[in-house]
Amino acid sequence: MSHLDHIPSTPGKFKIDKSPYTYNRVRWTSSLAKLTFWSFVFIGLIFLFFYRSPSSSANPSQSDLSRRSLRSSWGGSAWEKRVRASARIRSRNGFSVLVTGAAGFVGTHISAALKRRGDGVLGLDNFNHYYDPSLKRARQALLERTGVYIVEGDINDVALLKKLFELVQFTHVMHLAAQAGVRYAMENPSSYVHSNIAGFVSLLEVCKNANPQPAIVWASSSSVYGLNTKVPFSEKDRTDQPASLYAATKKAGEEIAHTYNYIYGLSLTGLRFFTVYGPWGRPDMAYFFFTRDILKGKSIPIFEAANHGTVARDFTYIDDIVKGCLVSLDTAEKSTGSGGKKKGPAQLRVFNLGNTSPVPVTDLVGILERLLKVKAKRNIMKLPRNGDVQFTHANISSAQRELGYKPTTDLQTGLKKFVRWYLSYYHAGDKKADA
Numbered sequence: 001m002s003h004l005d006h007i008p009s010t011p012g013k014f015k016i017d018k019s020p021y022t023y024n025r026v027r028w029t030s031s032l033a034k035l036t037f038w039s040f041v042f043i044g045l046i047f048l049f050f051y052r053s054p055s056s057s058a059n060p061s062q063s064d065l066s067r068r069s070l071r072s073s074w075g076g077s078a079w080e081k082r083v084r085a086s087a088r089i090r091s092r093n094g095f096s097v098l099v100t101g102a103a104g105f106v107g108t109h110i111s112a113a114l115k116r117r118g119d120g121v122l123g124l125d126n127f128n129h130y131y132d133p134s135l136k137r138a139r140q141a142l143l144e145r146t147g148v149y150i151v152e153g154d155i156n157d158v159a160l161l162k163k164l165f166e167l168v169q170f171t172h173v174m175h176l177a178a179q180a181g182v183r184y185a186m187e188n189p190s191s192y193v194h195s196n197i198a199g200f201v202s203l204l205e206v207c208k209n210a211n212p213q214p215a216i217v218w219a220s221s222s223s224v225y226g227l228n229t230k231v232p233f234s235e236k237d238r239t240d241q242p243a244s245l246y247a248a249t250k251k252a253g254e255e256i257a258h259t260y261n262y263i264y265g266l267s268l269t270g271l272r273f274f275t276v277y278g279p280w281g282r283p284d285m286a287y288f289f290f291t292r293d294i295l296k297g298k299s300i301p302i303f304e305a306a307n308h309g310t311v312a313r314d315f316t317y318i319d320d321i322v323k324g325c326l327v328s329l330d331t332a333e334k335s336t337g338s339g340g341k342k343k344g345p346a347q348l349r350v351f352n353l354g355n356t357s358p359v360p361v362t363d364l365v366g367i368l369e370r371l372l373k374v375k376a377k378r379n380i381m382k383l384p385r386n387g388d389v390q391f392t393h394a395n396i397s398s399a400q401r402e403l404g405y406k407p408t409t410d411l412q413t414g415l416k417k418f419v420r421w422y423l424s425y426y427h428a429g430d431k432k433a434d435a
């Protein structure tokens with residue numbers, strides 16, 4: 001046996017002599033050289049990972065986040081060209097808007113609407129696996145056909161955000177990237193902190209340093225009203241009793257927005273969306289998976305409150321939400337700061353965007369049964385203590401007064417459009433409708 005046979009095959013390891021107390025000096029020295037070499041390689045890889053690591057996923061687990069971030073990449077001249085082309089304004093007085101969460105339900109609709117009217121739109125999305133990513137890819141393909149490019153990355157990736165602001169002078173940011181869903185917060189609390197708090201702060205940090213600073217419109221949630229019992233919910237009502245971690249992170253977002261407005265002069269508008277539904281919707285939401293399960297003949301859990309109390313939502317159709325978002329962007333005043341310094345007071349707004357007519361969940365199921373022509377297998381159960389509240393109802397007088405916001409789609413009409421889309425998307429192409 002030559003001494004080469006003693007050189008370990010596994011990097012970073014060296015063989016100890018038969019006797020645990022003595023070792024061969026030659027073997028040790030060559031092993032040490034190997035060890036040093038492989039340590040450098042290893043440290044180099046770690047350095048590369050942290051230096052270049054762009055996106056991570058908001059959802060499943062932190063280890064998933066890191067794993068996925070390794071796979072994502074951005075940069076290069078072709079990439080920069082695509083970014084600039086997508087964000088190029090094509091109408092007089094148009095905006096250049098960065099839409100975060102662009103492959104999401106609301107993000108897709110808003111990106112398409114902005115592009116249609118001639119604004120420059122650049123999307124950003126981490127394509128996480130909270131729900132079927134193939135639906136997000138299909139939305140991406142849809143947007144690509146209209147000329148909207150979605151950068152694949154995470155809002156926590158400050159280097160990426162900085163790069164985007166270097167390439168494009170965004171006039172506005174439509175911030176929709178978030179960990180959504182009320183009930184999932186009990187399963188994966190850290191994903192809510194990661195996206196809705198840390199991610200929001202990282203975005204605001206980059207916006208505040210940008211020159212010029214963009215105006216920001218972002219998605220808060222009706223869930224901030226939490227245990228508030230005064231109806232309909234007005235922006236003046238208390239929001240200090242969240243019933244879920246999701247709601248708490250959205251409420252935290254509103255306070256964080258106040259801080260960045262106060263210190264840095266960022267123009268910020270928070271929109272409290274009320275249970276948004278429609279074509280290209282989210283498979284984790286009740287109207288969506290009820291449709292899927294009714295068609296499959298599976299029973300659906302329908303929540304009711306104590307003493308058979310009605311559980312209801314102010315379901316709001318996506319087109320009404322899009323209108324509310326666009327007019328929020330149009331009426332957003334410029335941020336006042338520059339170079340991270342505030343120059344004067346800036347606009348800070350919060351609006352309810354709801355439909356103003358709550359519908360019991362049982363009625364939602366009745367409408368779906370009629371549209372699908374299938375009887376649902378109803379499994380009535382007690383509202384679990386998982387963050388769901390019994391009732392939501394928006395008072396929209398403030399949005400009406402200041403934005404001219406006026407929802408026009410009732411649940412029956414909106415669900416009809418959703419069902420038509422659902423059937424053509426899943427049944428015509430025979431795609432799997434698993435959330």
Ligand SMILES: O=C(O)[C@H]1O[C@H](OP(=O)(O)OP(=O)(O)OC[C@H]2O[C@@H](n3ccc(=O)[nH]c3=O)[C@H](O)[C@@H]2O)[C@H](O)[C@@H](O)[C@@H]1O
Nearest residue numbers: 180181221222223273274275285286287301302303361388
């Ligand atoms: O308005 C909002 O701010 C929130 O609206 C929805 O949350 P939610 O209203 O709970 O929407 P769904 O999860 O679709 O639930 C709709 C209704 O169906 C009920 N439900 C849900 C699930 C189920 O299995 N059974 C059931 O009866 C819920 O209690 C609720 O009353 C979204 O999921 C949140 O991301 C959003 O922020």
